[in-house]
Amino acid sequence: QVQLVESGGGVVQPGGSLRLSCAASGFTFSSYGMHWVRQAPGKGLEWLALIQYDGRNKYYADSVKGRFTISRDNSKNTLYLQMNSLRVEDTSVYYCAKDRVPIAMRSAGFHYWGQGTRLAVSS
Amino acid sequence: DIVMTQTPLSLPVTPGEPASISCRSSQSLFDSDTGNIYLDWYLQKPGRSPQLLIYTLSYRASGVPDRFSGSGSGTDFTLKISRVEAEDVGVYYCMQRIEFPLTFGGGTKVEIK
Numbered sequence: 094q095v096q097l098v099e100s101g102g103g104v105v106q107p108g109g110s111l112r113l114s115c116a117a118s119g120f121t122f123s124s125y126g127m128h129w130v131r132q133a134p135g136k137g138l139e140w141l142a143l144i145q146y147d148g149r150n151k152y153y154a155d156s157v158k159g160r161f162t163i164s165r166d167n168s169k170n171t172l173y174l175q176m177n178s179l180r181v182e183d184t185s186v187y188y189c190a191k192d193r194v195p196i197a198m199r200s201a202g203f204h205y206w207g208q209g210t211r212l213a214v215s216s
Numbered sequence: 217d218i219v220m221t222q223t224p225l226s227l228p229v230t231p232g233e234p235a236s237i238s239c240r241s242s243q244s245l246f247d248s249d250t251g252n253i254y255l256d257w258y259l260q261k262p263g264r265s266p267q268l269l270i271y272t273l274s275y276r277a278s279g280v281p282d283r284f285s286g287s288g289s290g291t292d293f294t295l296k297i298s299r300v301e302a303e304d305v306g307v308y309y310c311m312q313r314i315e316f317p318l319t320f321g322g323g324t325k326v327e328i329k
Contacts, residue, residue: 128318130266138258138266138309140318154317155217188265193277200313202256204277206265 095119095205097189102210109179109214115172115189115207123147123167124195128203129174131185139185142174146196179214186211218243218312222321228329235297237324239310244290247314254314257286257295261306270295302328
């Protein structure tokens with residue numbers, strides 16, 4: 094079955110960097126677009142980034158553009174989110190999510206989600 | 217960016233009764249090239265990751281009970297639960313994916329009366 098397992102969260106000081114990982118299994122990873130979505134404590138969902146199945150195209154929310162970088166290693170079935178210049182307002186649970194349709198040029202919705210990894214940005 | 221507005225913020229429901237959640241977008245989510253409306257619904261049960269309920273306005277995701285249905289036009293959308301069950305509690309989110317950035321509504325918390 095499809096499994097997405099995020100890791101890499103923790104406590105970071107403002108201005109710091111961190112890389113999140115999402116290990117995927119149970120499906121052909123290289124055929125699906127992958128997303129990062131976050132949820133601040135007690136708040137709603139915020140989409141952050143999409144990387145298409147082949148890694149060629151990436152899209153970002155304005156709130157993280159220029160600070161966060163989404164990437165993937167299809168040989169390792171792993172999705173990444175490099176986060177730089179972290180701010181207190183980046184404190185959230187970060188989810189990776191698998192797109193619903195393979196080899197899609199646009200997102201088809203988030204079919205599976207990981208359990209999330211927590212990031213706290215605090216001095 | 218497309219702003220998604222959900223109402224109500226909170227919805228107390230009685231098991232066995234119907235329930236309805238509204239979502240409005242600041243721009244049309246209708247794609248004239250495909251004829252599709254790119255609006256999805258998600259449910260986040262307490263302490264859990266979100267799950268996909270409805271995609272492309274009205275298609276139920278696999279495993280979603282048929283008591284859930286989605287409808288709407290270009291900017292106004294509705295998620296209906298025909299007969300609420302206790303397991304349906306949680307926060308419901310609408311999301312548009314017609315253009316980037318993808319944006320969610322603020323959420324509607326459904327709880328049992």
